[in-house]
Amino acid sequence: MGSLKAHKLPVIEFTTKNLKPGTESWSKSYNEVISALEEYGCFVALYDKITQEIHSGVFQAMEELFDLPTHTKVQNKSTKPLYGYVGQIPIVPLYESMGIDNANTLEGIQNFTKVMWPNGNDGFCGNLLSYTKLAVELDKIVVQMVFEGYGVGKYYESHIDSANYLCRVMKYREPNINENKMGFVAHTDKNFMSTIHQNQVDGLEIKAKDGEWFCVRELSQSSIVVMAGDALMAWSNDRIKSPHHRVTMAEKGARYSIAQFSFMEKNMVQTPQELIDDDHPMRYKPFDHLKYLEFFSRKENRSLESAIRTYCGV
Ligand SMILES: O=C(O)CCC(=O)C(=O)O
Numbered sequence: 001m002g003s004l005k006a007h008k009l010p011v012i013e014f015t016t017k018n019l020k021p022g023t024e025s026w027s028k029s030y031n032e033v034i035s036a037l038e039e040y041g042c043f044v045a046l047y048d049k050i051t052q053e054i055h056s057g058v059f060q061a062m063e064e065l066f067d068l069p070t071h072t073k074v075q076n077k078s079t080k081p082l083y084g085y086v087g088q089i090p091i092v093p094l095y096e097s098m099g100i101d102n103a104n105t106l107e108g109i110q111n112f113t114k115v116m117w118p119n120g121n122d123g124f125c126g127n128l129l130s131y132t133k134l135a136v137e138l139d140k141i142v143v144q145m146v147f148e149g150y151g152v153g154k155y156y157e158s159h160i161d162s163a164n165y166l167c168r169v170m171k172y173r174e175p176n177i178n179e180n181k182m183g184f185v186a187h188t189d190k191n192f193m194s195t196i197h198q199n200q201v202d203g204l205e206i207k208a209k210d211g212e213w214f215c216v217r218e219l220s221q222s223s224i225v226v227m228a229g230d231a232l233m234a235w236s237n238d239r240i241k242s243p244h245h246r247v248t249m250a251e252k253g254a255r256y257s258i259a260q261f262s263f264m265e266k267n268m269v270q271t272p273q274e275l276i277d278d279d280h281p282m283r284y285k286p287f288d289h290l291k292y293l294e295f296f297s298r299k300e301n302r303s304l305e306s307a308i309r310t311y312c313g314v
């Protein structure tokens with residue numbers, strides 16, 4: 001009987017030791033990052049700056065937030081497509097989430113907090129911000145490694161200058177007996193890169209290249225799953241594929257997770273010339289990232305096999 005490969009996401013350490021651009025350990029890390037992204041579209045980063053205190057603080061803040069009445073939570077709205085409250089949806093009854101634009105800045109968090117707690121909530125702001133700032137920091141390090149690893153580091157600054165971060169805080173309640181365990185449907189992320197951090201309840205599942213689904217386990221309090229979105233897939237000219245993933249609630253207790261998604265809001269997303277050659281002909285036209293999100297947000301485009309290929313594939 002043929003045995004299936006047991007999949008496990010690569011774990012890559014990000015500590016003060018290996019984070020100096022130009023050093024040998026930096027280039028060793030970017031090679032690991034690129035091979036993990038090319039193999040799975042994601043990996044587990046062990047980021048030692050996420051301490052036990054930061055980890056507990058962020059999930060304590062999220063419990064307080066989700067305990068607010070629904071009529072308050074639905075006030076989380078945005079002019080940008082898919083940036084606001086999501087919940088009470090019959091096909092994903094376990095799932096509820098809110099979007100916080102610019103959550104890695106005090107102003108972004110305060111704008112959101114004012115809507116949820118008109119008299120303010122400094123504890124919530126502080127707890128969330130200590131996590132979101134670090135996750136964005138990690139996102140930028142990984143993006144720099146990807147750019148340098150592909151030999152196009154010269155585009156990194158303008159890329160980062162164009163980036164905006166949407167944070168989504170999520171709660172998946174435990175299913176009742178006999179209720180379906182599906183927490184969130186299979187999808188690819190529409191942004192450039194995502195960072196995902198969870199409480200102690202596992203549930204994130206990834207589809208490997210061979211079609212097998214596997215659950216991401218053994219995450220520590222300093223673990224962040226770093227995942228490629230459709231925009232990175234297009235930018236890399238399909239070297240990196242945005243992985244299909246979903247959430248299944250097979251464990252006891254509620255799962256809380258916090259994700260940050262980077263969107264290129266100033267410049268068009270464009271594959272560097274250096275990544276286009278005879279072996280890798282151009283596969284995607286340059287595109288406006290928020291317009292792509294708007295395209296995906298329309299009902300008729302929600303179930304496309306690959307929204308990004310339909311939108312700007314060559
Ligand atoms: O909760 C998670 O771990 C994943 C959430 C997710 O895939 C998303 O929000 O795009």
Ligand SMILES: [Fe+2]
Binds near residue numbers: 187188189245
């Ligand atoms: Fe996702």
